[in-house]
Amino acid sequence: MQEDQSIIIPKKNRTDPPIGPDSLMILLPSELRYLVNVTNAREVSLNDAAISRMYLVKQDGLEPLSLCGPFLGAPQAVMALEKLIALGAKRVWMLGWCGSLSPSARVGDLVLPTSAFPDEGTSRHYPIGYDPPTTDERLSQALQLALEQRGARAARGPVWTTDAPYRETKAKAAKFQSVGALAVDMELSALATVAIYRSINFAALLVVSDELFDYVWRPGFKDPRLKEQTRLASEVLLDVAMNFSRGQEVKR
Numbered sequence: 001m002q003e004d005q006s007i008i009i010p011k012k013n014r015t016d017p018p019i020g021p022d023s024l025m026i027l028l029p030s031e032l033r034y035l036v037n038v039t040n041a042r043e044v045s046l047n048d049a050a051i052s053r054m055y056l057v058k059q060d061g062l063e064p065l066s067l068c069g070p071f072l073g074a075p076q077a078v079m080a081l082e083k084l085i086a087l088g089a090k091r092v093w094m095l096g097w098c099g100s101l102s103p104s105a106r107v108g109d110l111v112l113p114t115s116a117f118p119d120e121g122t123s124r125h126y127p128i129g130y131d132p133p134t135t136d137e138r139l140s141q142a143l144q145l146a147l148e149q150r151g152a153r154a155a156r157g158p159v160w161t162t163d164a165p166y167r168e169t170k171a172k173a174a175k176f177q178s179v180g181a182l183a184v185d186m187e188l189s190a191l192a193t194v195a196i197y198r199s200i201n202f203a204a205l206l207v208v209s210d211e212l213f214d215y216v217w218r219p220g221f222k223d224p225r226l227k228e229q230t231r232l233a234s235e236v237l238l239d240v241a242m243n244f245s246r247g248q249e250v251k252r
């Protein structure tokens with residue numbers, strides 16, 4: 001008996017729809033609704049509790065692009081990612097919010113994560129070695145180029161991921177600031193870890209929703225710029241993912 005072999009295996013069930021290689025994990029309910037509306041995506045049923053909602057975007061002559069969400073926290077997001085991979089996803093793009101750990105990243109600013117510091121309970125179950133998990137450089141560069149073409153920019157760097165937002169202590173924030181973390185979120189390190197473990201490509205675009213870089217919490221959830229920049233990030237992710245699915249990757 002192989003002791004490390006999983007007992008429960010993510011799989012494509014008989015009634016599950018086929019999906020294409022590109023999938024967007026949209027953690028934010030408002031942006032999932034927006035992307036569904038602008039793409040005329042159709043909702044599909046899954047014989048699985050891992051993904052609350054999934055939609056397919058029809059592309060003439062091509063496999064569909066999938067949209068799914070919303071998600072909160074590493075365990076739920078990873079269950080969804082495992083299901084997407086079982087359904088055939090090869091490139092996964094994530095949109096979410098984050099808290100700023102740097103005065104150079106204020107509410108509404110964009111963050112393009114390059115790696116993550118795991119401080120959640122999920123990623124340790126996927127052994128990939130001791131280095132922090134990284135996002136896919138090719139996908140991240142495509143997102144950066146698409147932002148530049150729209151006159152926007154994103155800060156690039158590591159992100160600290162925790163699944164205990166009410167235990168983001170001053171000591172922990174200072175610790176992760178000291179190793180270069182730009183922001184804190186609840187899903188990234190686990191998703192990046194699973195992507196490496198399962199040999200798929202993963203990238204993310206985050207929007208700063210609140211600030212705690214000086215150990216005082218300043219929520220920005222009612223800031224109009226947060227809404228504007230989140231919408232920009234949604235549109236960029238959709239454009240880039242669709243270009244990849246069509247074999248039309250834009251390069252510098």
